[in-house]
Amino acid sequence: MAGTWTTLEEAPLTRESFAALLENRVPAVRIRGFATPAECAAFARAARSGEIKHYSVSPPVAYIGMAQYEYRWDRPKADYFRDVVIANAKLKPVLDASFDPVARLIERVSAVYDAPVGVGREPGLGEYYAGIVRIASQGIKLHADFAPFNSPAYSNAAIDAQLGWNFFAESLAVGGKTTVYNAPWTPTVAPGEIPQSYDLPRAQVAGARTFTYAPTAGDVVIFNARNPHEVAGGPAGQSTDRIGIGSFIGRMPDRSLVLWS
Ligand SMILES: O=C(O)CCC(=O)C(=O)O
Numbered sequence: 001m002a003g004t005w006t007t008l009e010e011a012p013l014t015r016e017s018f019a020a021l022l023e024n025r026v027p028a029v030r031i032r033g034f035a036t037p038a039e040c041a042a043f044a045r046a047a048r049s050g051e052i053k054h055y056s057v058s059p060p061v062a063y064i065g066m067a068q069y070e071y072r073w074d075r076p077k078a079d080y081f082r083d084v085v086i087a088n089a090k091l092k093p094v095l096d097a098s099f100d101p102v103a104r105l106i107e108r109v110s111a112v113y114d115a116p117v118g119v120g121r122e123p124g125l126g127e128y129y130a131g132i133v134r135i136a137s138q139g140i141k142l143h144a145d146f147a148p149f150n151s152p153a154y155s156n157a158a159i160d161a162q163l164g165w166n167f168f169a170e171s172l173a174v175g176g177k178t179t180v181y182n183a184p185w186t187p188t189v190a191p192g193e194i195p196q197s198y199d200l201p202r203a204q205v206a207g208a209r210t211f212t213y214a215p216t217a218g219d220v221v222i223f224n225a226r227n228p229h230e231v232a233g234g235p236a237g238q239s240t241d242r243i244g245i246g247s248f249i250g251r252m253p254d255r256s257l258v259l260w261s
């Protein structure tokens with residue numbers, strides 16, 4: 001399942017390209033024109049006026065909602081599921097003022113996949129949070145996202161493939177591109193240990209083939225998030241921001257797809 005790309009081109013969303021993405025055979029799938037310019041403008045405006053927090057990383061990444069990343073170490077699972085209610089309440093005004101990219105994404109993926117697609121659930125604890133709004137104009141450092149290593153105590157650790165999708169409502173005039181490295185993350189971990197996944201050593205991607213995508217406003221880009229990836233920051237002082245919303249998509253043992261952020 002580690003997966004080697006058989007092409008360096010992104011593909012449109014089809015049954016075949018989506019299956020290839022899950023197997024990590026293609027670098028990315030793009031849904032062009034996922035939202036209209038009016039929907040993008042409304043989303044960006046609503047995101048700017050939402051209740052924004054910052055991840056515990058540098059450079060700062062602003063977000064609305066919640067990320068399982070922030071609950072990885074030394075926290076009971078119940079904390080995460082308790083906070084889902086609060087995070088959904090913060091996301092709701094953004095969606096109410098624009099549209100619901102998560103519901104639209106689920107529809108689009110369901111049309112090319114023959115098992116259920118929906119927000120993940122933790123037995124006894126409730127639904128995961130899916131759909132984190134991010135303003136990441138200063139970039140995001142090299143990291144990988146793969147639940148079997150990142151969240152071994154959660155039910156989403158049972159997935160065998162993890163995609164990340166992002167809808168971009170606004171992009172920078174200069175910079176802000178994402179580079180994905182075809183070097184599926186396979187850390188050596190002692191039992192019970194959660195490895196560092198953020199700011200990974202460059203040696204982990206040395207020599208790997210790369211794919212760089214532009215976060216074009218209006219589009220969704222989906223990639224296999226087990227591949228280390230990074231977002232380039234743009235020069236300061238631009239009149240636009242890199243604003244989007246996204247989540248992960250994991251494939252469970254019954255082939256159903258679950259979403260979380
Ligand atoms: O914003 C992007 O292009 C990628 C963000 C990211 O790290 C992810 O979706 O896992």
Ligand SMILES: [Fe+2]
Pocket residue numbers: 143144145164225229
């Ligand atoms: Fe990521």
